Amino acid sequence: MAQAAYILIVEDDADILEAMRIILEDGGYEVAWAMDSGEARQLMKRRRPDLMILDVMMRSPDEGFQFAYQLKNDPQYENIPILIVTSIAQKTGFSFSPETDGDFLPVEGFIEKPVNPQQLLNNIKQLLSKANN
Amino acid sequence: MGKIQPKEVYEEGTDLLQNMHWLIGLRWLFVAAIIVTVLFCKYFLTLGAAYFQIGILTAVLLAYNISFAVGGRFFYRQPQLSSKQIDLVRGSLFTQITLDLIILTLMIHYTGGGENPLLFFYIFHVTIAGIMFPRRTAYLFSLLAVVLLGFLLGSEYFGVISHYHLKGFLPVELYREGTYILGLGVTLTLTLMTSVYLATTIMTRLHRRELELEQARQTLLEESRSCEISLAQLDRLHKEKSDFMRKVAHELRAPLAAIKSCLQVAREYYADELTGKPREMIERAERRSDGLMALVKDLLNLSQATEFSPATNFQPLQIDKLLSTVIEFCRPIAQEQGIQIVAQLETTVEVMADPQGLEEVFTNLLSNAIKYSPEKTEVTVSLKVDDERACIYFTDQGIGIDPEDMPLLFTEFFRAKNAKALHVEGTGLGLALSKRIVEAHGGEISVESTLGEGSSFKLQLPLKPA
Known part of the structure; x- marks a missing residue:
């Protein structure tokens, strides 16, 4: 990789955001962050991210999902891998697993809060290498 | 008390109608008895009596019984009597008994007066009055009977009215025997008064019992209603x-x-x-x-x-497989603590279950067993089929459970004293949660334990129907 991958974090919890920023920057990535989907769009126009990390519950309980749907239906952005970060595990009524749900949100990965640094880095590494192939 | 009044009025109406029906029925019987007796006396005993007058009296008795019977039908048809109708029925009963007393007196007059044992029929009339009316009214009827009787015996004795002797019944005429007549009058008066007293006493007691019963019924009804309300409130609160x-x-x-x-x-x-x-x-x-x-x-x-609703998430599940997965998941923690997990899962057992729910339960029970066991001990997980049920045992050689703590073991936030003393992390929710999940599967969870020696948790789940 000639240049460090550029990752956009969309997360409204400033503390989680800060923790993730430290983990990712330490992992050698270039990181930008937005507190909501509107702000994220502005940043994406300026520079296309190589990967996005989305929080599910922001201003509305499913803003992250909505945003992911929009991106996946936008030819300009559909190829950007998305990693969803959520503090609600199973049994919320949302679809979380590609194996159990056919009508599955086509994002590339899920990770549960609190964020485990190693797990986060592993996930990102995997998604980026898949996207580059 | 106020609440049961309407019911009482209603029952009073029903009671009165029942009484009237009964009284009219009795009178049919009497008319029949009179006719049979008269025929028997006239043609078999060949007694000489004023048969014409007796016939007329019987006809009158029959006539007013018919009219009361016909009139009564109107009231029987009413679903519920108004208080005005109740007064009417009561008045009719009053009239009927008065007429009966007059007819009886006349009948006695034409069949020998004081010489005829028919005199004792007054007892029936006042007893009926005692059953149907309040004590004071009943005494009034017995007084009326005494007055009628006194008038009859006195008039015959003093010759104001003529005496009809029953020829062939008594060899002598007694209506002029003063001591006999006086004795008869006094005895009968006392008998009538006593009858009324007895009848009204029994009725008062009966009525009081009925009231008590009714009150008890009302109280029960109110209590069951308030129980229902409390239950609904509890449900909502929960x-x-x-x-x-x-x-x-x-x-x-x-x-x-x-x-x-x-x-x-x-x-x-x-x-x-x-x-x-x-x-x-x-x-x-x-x-x-x-x-x-x-x-x-x-x-x-x-x-x-x-809110776990059974059947929604249920699918065929191989218990032995799930147990193996959970055991492998827990093995590293057990090894860290120097505990060996022994698995006895030789049988393949299928149940209908929510996999996530049961995994939660198994993990809970196994990690508990590990948590509360000393080093170099064994934790055994075994699976059996017994009486159409899958039985899963989690047995440890740990700290055990104090019998005192047993009743609260499966309640939320409860942690046994010896568990807290160990300084191991625990929320006190694991067992409560496990119990709920197992029960939602139609199963049971139970435990046997000796303090200081170990515990054995037993899960029973219904097998998957073949």
Whole structure:
């Protein structure tokens, strides 16, 4: 990789955001962050991210999902891998697993809060290498 | 008391109508008895009597009984009597008994007066009055009977009216024997008064019992109604409680996740700057936040298990496979503590179950067994089929459970004293949650334990129908 991958974090919890920023920057990535989907769009126009990390519950309980749907239906952005970060595990009524749900949100990965640094880095590494192939 | 009044009025109406029906029925019988007796006396005993007058009296008796019977039909048809109709029925009963007394007196007059044992029929009349009317009215009827009787005996004695002797019944005429007539009158008066007294006493007691019964019935009804209300309220409260619990748990999760993430980053990414005491303090805080996370997770699961509706998520599940998975998951923790897990899962057993729910239960029970066992001991997981049920045992050689703690073991937030004393993390929700999940599967959870020697938890689940 000639240049460090550029990752956009969309997360409204400033503390989680800060923790993730430290983990990712330490992992050698270039990181930008937005507190909501509107702000994220502005940043994406300026520079296309190589990967996005989305929080599910922001201003509305499913803003992250909505945003992911929009991106996946936008030819300009559909190829950007998305990693969803959520503090609600199973049994919320949302679809979380590609194996159990056919009508599955086509994002590339899920990770549960609190964020485990190693797990986060592993996930990102995997998604980026898949996207580059 | 106020509440039962309408019922009482209604019952009074029904009672009066029943009495009237009964009285009219009795009178039919009497008319028949009179006709039979008259025929018997005239043609078999060949007694000489005023048969013409007796015939007329019987006809009158028959006539008014017919009219009361016909009139009564109107009242029987009413679903419920108004208080005016009740007064009418009561008045009719009053008239009927008065007429009966007059007819009886006339009948006695034409059949020998004081010489005829028919005199004792007055007892029937006053007893009937005692059954149907309040004590005072009943005494009034007995007084009327006494007056009629006195008038009859006196008039015959003094020759004011003629005496009809029953020829062939008595060899002598007694109506002029003063002492006999007086004795007869006094005896009969006392008998009538006593009859009324007895009849009304029995009726008063009966009525009081009826009232008590009715009151008891009303009280029971009210109590059962209030029980229903309390049950509904309890239900609602329970639902509110679990809703609240879930909301709180969700709200707690986000900040907790942030705390935990920050602490972990601080410890892992600033290891150089974080040494000695500061590092230890961060580690302490992280450990506590882990405990809190576990509690919140259990709370969420518990509130979900409350509304766990069976069958929605049920699918055929191989218990032995799931147990193996859970055992492998727990094995590293067990090894860390020097505990060996022995699996006895020779049989293949299928049940209908929610896989996530049962995995939660198995993990709970197995990690409990490991948590509360000393080093170099064994934890055994075994599976059997017994009486159409899958029986799963989690047996340890751990600290055991105090018999005192047994009754509360499966209640929320309960932790046994010896468990707390061990300083192992625990939320006190695991067993409560397990019990709910198992019961939602139509199963049972039970435990046998000796303090200091170990515990054995037994799960029973219905087998998958063949």
